[in-house]
Amino acid sequence: MPLLANLKKILVIGSGPIVIGQAAEFDYAGTQACQALKEEGLEVILINSNPATIMTDTNIADKVYIEPLTLEFVSRVIRQEKPDGLLATLGGQTGLNLAKELSEAGVLQEEGVKLLGTDLEAIKKAEDRDLFRDLMYEINEPVPDSDIIQTVEEAVVFANKIGYPIIVRPAYTLGGTGGGIVDNEESLREVVASGLKYSPITQCLVEKSIAGFKEIEYEVMRDGIGNSIVVCNMENVDPVGIHTGDSIVVAPSQTLSDREYQMLRSASLKIIDALNIKGGCNVQLALDPYSFQYYVIEVNPRVSRSSALASKATGYPIAKMAAKIAIGYTLDELENPVTKKTYACFEPSIDYVVTKIPRWPFDKFVSANRKLGTQMKATGEIMAIGRTFEESILKAVRSLEIGTYHLELKEATELSAEELERRLVVADDERIFLVMEAMRRGMTIEEIHNLTKIDLFFLVKFNRIIDFEQRLQKGDLDHTLLRDVKRLGFTDRKIGELTSKSVEEICALREKNGIVPVYKMVDTCAAEFEAETPYYYSTYEEEDEREETGKKRVIVLGSGPIRIGQGIEFDYATVHAVWAIKEAGYEAVIINNNPETVSTDFNTSDRLYFEPLFLEDVLNIIEAEKPEGVIVQFGGQTAINLAEGLERHGVRILGSDLESIDTAEDREKFEKLLRQLEISQPLGKTVTNVSAAVETAKALGYPVLVRPSYVLGGRAMEIVYNETELRGYMEQAVKINPQHPVLIDRYMLGREVEVDGICDGKEVLIPGIMEHIERAGVHSGDSIAVYPPQSISQEIKQQIIEITTKIALGLKVKGLLNIQFVIHDEKVYVIEVNPRSSRTVPFLSKVTGIPMANLATKVILGGTIRGEGFTPGYHPEAEHISVKVPVFSFAKLRRVDITLGPEMKSTGEVMGRDKNLSKAIYKGLVASGMKIPTYGSVLVTVADKDKDESLDIIRGFSDLGFKLYATSGTAAMLEGAGLRVTVVNKVSSGSPNLLDLIRTGEASIVINTLTKGKTPERDGFRIRREAVENGVVCLTSLDTAKALLRVIETITFGTESMPQFMNPKQEAVLHG
């Protein structure tokens, strides 16, 4: 079937901010979809609130709306644009939910908008656990015993009927939020209660637990006339019970016989047929390891994280094909864009092993509950390709950037036998390493299997790795052994360690023996057909498949897995760098390992190397590609950290060189530079023992900001207000000694300002200055950033511009740089300088219209700012006001303190843009998911240091008619100021206390500022968590509170009685 008739204009819905469970994969999917639609000559309108995405670039869609993804705003866009069709199945859960709301609100019918792709009925059937179960019964596909419940009691009844363990799963939530497996009534009640809260339709599925089964996924596609294919099947190394998003996953399945494979394949196709899917779909199944018994876990009637993984694993562009199907095409009409010789209606065959490992945020959130279960906790993931399972997983491990480049974790060796065993049973993010540790300690494969339920196949492979470690240790490193271990994916470095040789020696030995990697192509067809796509992975085989084009090449290093502090923003810049390199007439080569991203889409670059961003792997590619040079400034810290090693091996780094990077990062060198340039920064000192710390702090004056050069308890950066806190910090957080010094800075109270600039070595362009709503002390990534600045004076701006220019030139920056300032007493201090692309580049590029990453790349390749048609200096400020609002995933991360501080915690961002600040912030907050209360009550508990400052804000809320609740201390202060306030019990003094207030939803806003400790026991912590878990607005910074107040003031109307007439005479008459 060709293109649907009378389809001219299509609205595509993006997935919004990056949160745990919904990450960059939807930028990849959405971007592909938009391109696929445009190449059909359709007009594409896009709406997405996330500015850090490629899809929101104006060259991807014909029109882009960066507006909140809510019924209200999307409806506006629809009424304004009057599209013929709506494509929602590429916007993740967000997209689906919006499509549902739009149709239920009648907007689609009113405006005559056709919902493209899988229809709502199917979506409902697949998403609503109840309807889905009925459908499964109908077509008799097996699902575990289960019941849909609306109350805790119903759940208990069910449990008593079928027995524990029971799994609780809320309807319509991301990443299984609020669910879990329980084996007794107490925990059942708890989990169900929270589950019902999270479910927008207060509905949970309670189900017999089938934990321990093999978890298998099928990525399937179906077109309008029923042609169906399996793009890829995947097997979770971690059995059912651990969310697929938190599981180590391999493709294709390894332990399924053809009968099992085909049985589950047929089931999957049968299901999508029954659902009448038109596009991509993900089917999750559980298979009994000891029989043919299987169960259907769930179906996602849309592209998903797994489909992105399947696309990268096979080369088959699911999102693109899904978009084409949505507009009417059938699979047999569509060409396979990889081979260009075969059709999209086939099932990819692969001749390598793919491994995916999730990246968890526990390095940032040490207090968090690391236990893995049915609720996803990973922020990102990496993928690796090898010709053996061992090669694949070892490449995956070193792609993770968690400080290990082999399947081993130094800390694990210190665990007690009991601890080790416990953590094998109750899986956490480090389990795979503990499995290795257990084996090294001599635990048998069977024992480990019984504890972990991990299939023996995988355990045997892990064991093989250990065998070879031991062979290496025996020291007879001959040609064969060296070749064998390289074919198993060992790094030179690890081989060196095991044979007490240096990396260089091993590398030399390899080359002497001709043991060098070759590069093979990912071609969707296991070489059966010739392929066009230069998508490569390294392996130790005979034949290298790269074709020499004779063109000049430039390599760009990507930013690896998405994690807190290094998100999609860096992939955005990377992609733009690649495009710019092409424009400049070079071949762009990208190295990256993140399957979710646009940068690893095979048609983004001229050559894609899906490889670890590990020195050895990168050097090998450089050896093979012989590029003009390598660009490291777009790949975040990942790429920057490789610069030193690359330079050491004589690789030419294009753009700001190692020296610039080093000067910016080395404290001594940096201070020296600033002194030369006569630029001030917060006074600070590096100390190596407690007494020196105390001295320094006294000298600088409290509060001070402390950060270890080496992180122990993860409580890296902190603001301490007095000596006791300082000593406390020194004891708990850091192991201070000459090897691990601690940096102490004067904490400057003041506004934080952030700037990005581009320097061509001679001149500097400053696209814009952003000022933060929250004062310095709240990480730049977690503050609301405003462009253009609203409250800083011309003089200050001028100073900022001059300083930025000076530093850029002083550091000899070539390309991008990012600076954070704090303005203290009308004086500008530099907090830090990053001679690289930053988190704010996408936002600033969009609001200023300057393609920053592109321009920087041109400069790096030898161009000049003027040469590229731009004027150096401070770019004229825009009319509209734009704000960048951080988005957090706290609901998914139990036991994490949500207080904003100098350590970044947000996972994503949204943008709000309008004519005045309050409107912009309103949009931003709404887009970030906040349900802004316009009436109700505010619960206030603020630290003594903040009491005075908080007064006006609280009065403001009171004036708007908000009822006030406060704990005794705060209450006293408020009453003193003549405000009416109800006192509530502290947690300690039993129910009813403020926690109940939050639970019952009586408190609509919580204002809570940090008191000393962050330990979970403290009231403050419990208050904040309770708020998060109950979806109550919780503000931990008075600045945010003030901003919210202003917003509410503008969107509501206060009511005041009329003033009395002023008439002295009358007075006289009356009282005369």
Add this chain to the structure above:
Amino acid sequence: MIAKLILEDGSVFVGKSFGAERESFGEVVFNTGLTGYQEVLSDPSYCGQIVTMTYPLIGNYGINRDDFESVRPFIHGFVVREHCEFPSNFRSEQSLDSLLKEYDIPGISDIDTRKLVRKIREHGTLRGVITTSTEDEQLFVEKLKQTPNPTNQVSLVSTKSTFMSPGRGPRVVLVDFGSKSGILRDLVKRQCDVVVVPYNVTAKEIRRIRPDGILLSNGPGDPKDVPEAVEMIREIMGEYPLFGICLGHQLFALACGADTQKMKFGHRGGNQPVKEFETGRTFITSQNHGYAVTPESVVGKDLEISHIAINDNTVEGLKHTKYPAFSIQYHPEASPGPYDSSYLFDRFLNMIEEFKKEGKVHATTR
């Protein structure tokens, strides 16, 4: 133990020996299935061939009692990147290595199988030898150049004598050119009363069985090597509903006056898309053929092309325009591969029904 795979074009792959340590010649072909190695190596259609699996990890789930497609493997060698020594699956009874040893079939592992596949893709199917000998490779190359392709595979794999698998349903004569068990399984599943006869059965012998339908099985080699079968089919066509699979399809085509030719490297795997004109649907099929019916040769015969492979337009199905007879090039019995085409057996049985009912020669095949 070092083993070599030497090809007629002189290329040599050095790897490790597994299975039997024996020298063995054969036509080197590749299969792109991700699973199903046990079914592949026991599929009689591979008789005399050295089979390469494109997926690098083979033997992961071991060898079980149930998934054989014939009583014994007839392949001449097995080529893998890596064979699994410690398989893991609840049905696994032995490893791939031990199975090959049991049937004295040599295997070679640890070679760059993708390089081999690309070579075959470029040059077309090549003759090769797996050997552990260290003598001059050139000698083997010469030998390979001289040895002609075998022509007697069907007689090797076909049943020697007639046997039956009783059932209460329609009686189907299954002419065994090297039939996969899967075909019998699918007929039995449908209660058929199956009589399996040798490839060289005559029309007269078939009539004596008084079947309701005839199924021509798959089998190895060039259809032109079994002219007696072509004769038989030509004679009996139209008397009974007829269904040809794979080699059976090619023989049916020859019997109808069409022609067949050798393909460059054939279709072997479980992911081949085939379009069915009647429904406009495309199905993912399980295939294993090195010969195909030439499209031109169909023109002007009492045949119409019912299915084609969408990737290269190979004829994948034929329908007789006068008689109740049709054939397909691929494997509706799957094993290994997708079950999507098993409806074709039902189509065959419907055809038998119709034919019985109306008793008229031109039964529809719906």
